[in-house]
Amino acid sequence: MQQLLFAVFTMIGGVLACVLYFFGTNWLLDRLFPSKGRMGAEASRNLRITNAIRPWLFMAPALLALGIYLVYPVFESFRLSFHDRTGRTFVGLSNYAWMLRDGEFRQSIFNNFLWLLVVPALSTFFGLVIAALTDRIWWGNIAKTLIFMPMAISFVGAAVIWKFVYDYRAAGNEQIGLLNALVVWLGGTPEAWMTIPFWNNFFLMVILIWIQTGFAMVILSAALRGIPEETIEAAVIDGANGFQIFFKIMVPQIWGTIAVVWTTITILVLKVFDIVLAMTNGQWQTQVLANLMFDWMFRGGGDFGRGATIAVVIMVLVIPIMIWNIRNATKEMEGR
């Protein structure tokens, strides 16, 4: 309780500090370069100065935080990747050389590519299908809410939920995991799904797909509604059936949105960490880059050089999407 009070006070303190900063600097600026009540040249000179300074006053706290927490670390991580475990001795490319030889890293990269192939594709596919289907039934909104719900659940919470689904009891005992119970009911033998190399990756992916489909569905549903009615009416008049309309008229019109959903989930997949940590912690050949990186951060007292090297690999994989995003955003702003 005491710490909650402490939290609330800090929150109020933090907000007050922000208010004070913004009011204070603004007041000071108006004091130093007053333009109201001044005449001619001086007034316009002061106005010009305040107009040049004020945006930076407005942005200073945010830029400072962004600088410390995101910009500086990117360069620092890059620098650290050329240093040893303590971050002090320069070791050139040996971290990268180690990485390429390391079996666990190769396993992680392989698994990550599997994730990249499967999760964005299936999430987007299910999202699109569900968006299209729910638009046509009266209880569509309820269905959407229920499918969207896992978005609010933490990866760890989702991991527990699915670990329960995958729970395994030796054959002959009553299964309390949904999947094994289903398998037994269908006449199969129960399996410890998490320990089957290669295929266990897919059982982990199911969790992320389960979470992300709601996201894809919400965005694609909005995009589908934005399709001009006339194009669909014209297709109906021309005698197109439901499937033709969906795949030949509707989907092509929302390619842009599909790409956005796809890339957003792709980035999330590259950072997937909690699920693997909670379900297997990389055992049984399920390691992924983000978990491997976390592992090296603390393994044996922490190897910052190798950890940073793996982080750089994740960053490099993200960069193409980053550039694509920036180009899109710039294009959009020019259009305005």
Next chain:
Amino acid sequence: MIASSRSPLTFLVHLSVLLLVALWTLPTAGLLISSLRDKDQLAVSGWWTALSTSSQNLAGRAASPEEQVEKDGRFVLSGNLLDGANAKVSAFGFRPMQPAAFEAGATADIGDGQTLTVNEDGSYEIVSPTRMEGTRGQRIFYTAAVPPRFTLDNYREVLSAEGIGASFINSLTVAIPATIIPILVAAFCAYALAWMPFPGRAILIAVVVGLLVVPLQMSLIPLLKLYNGVGAFFGVPAKTYVGIWLAHMGFGLPLAVYLLRNYMAGLPREIMESARVDGASDFDIFVKIILPLSFPALASFAIFQFLWTWNDLLVAMVFLGTGNDELVLTGRLVNLLGSRGGNWEILTASAFITIVVPLIVFFSLQRYLVRGLLAGSVKGG
């Protein structure tokens, strides 16, 4: 939209959506139902059988021979195994290897001329021709059909004994300030980027868009080093709440600035121009006009940030200690997965406590969440 007239496909559509919804909700439903079940039942039967009677193998001990009474020259020891519980015994036995050797109501010979009878209602009787000796009662194994039992015991246990209650407070402590503090910082920055002309604005916006996707992993090691350095320099612990609040603020800012800038840029220019003609400064315009008008966007971001800080595991693991007064819910849940891996009554109840707050936020404020999602993803094409 397409099928304005009732096509034969309509039925199929209903059916497939129903199937998908079931697929998406059943895992969570299983968790919730399991967390409310009696832990002995949870361990032996699937949650989908929660409403039916389950059969359990149990073990009990007869009363101590000191309580025997002499009746018609024989010595009798009687009592009830179920002790008033609402259940039905179907079979029993007296050897651990044969726990169900006899049907309820049958009489078993347990040696030395003694006999044991267990009835359906759990009452038992041991009859011996000679005085029974010793102080420990006879072990009795039995199979009982136990009717469904729902209980809040699991919640009671995890909240106190497993430290989930303390972690709940810790999570709140992390999430509340980490949600509120960035809002004002981001809003001022977003206004400058949306409506104040200055050289380099386009580049800054591009930088923010770029930072949106920078993986958190890039930040961890440098910041850990930085925090350790700051901690050592000032002689304070490196892992504190202040540290994680600031970290969450830093990581949340790109989305906040991006969301708010897009929203503010879409506000009508006329409002600002007429205010400016009336002599209002940028500061006045922002505080009195833009901030109130931006409420929907602010709410969207606040929900995102709250869900993200509440559900976060990585940042908390790196920047916050693991003591009882610092470990957040997600971290505690991961620990429990390791230490109590098989105790589903503990895991399910803990997991449900972890996800209940986000779910409440989700169901009550879904509107803002959807709006935020739609504005937050960079539009393509």
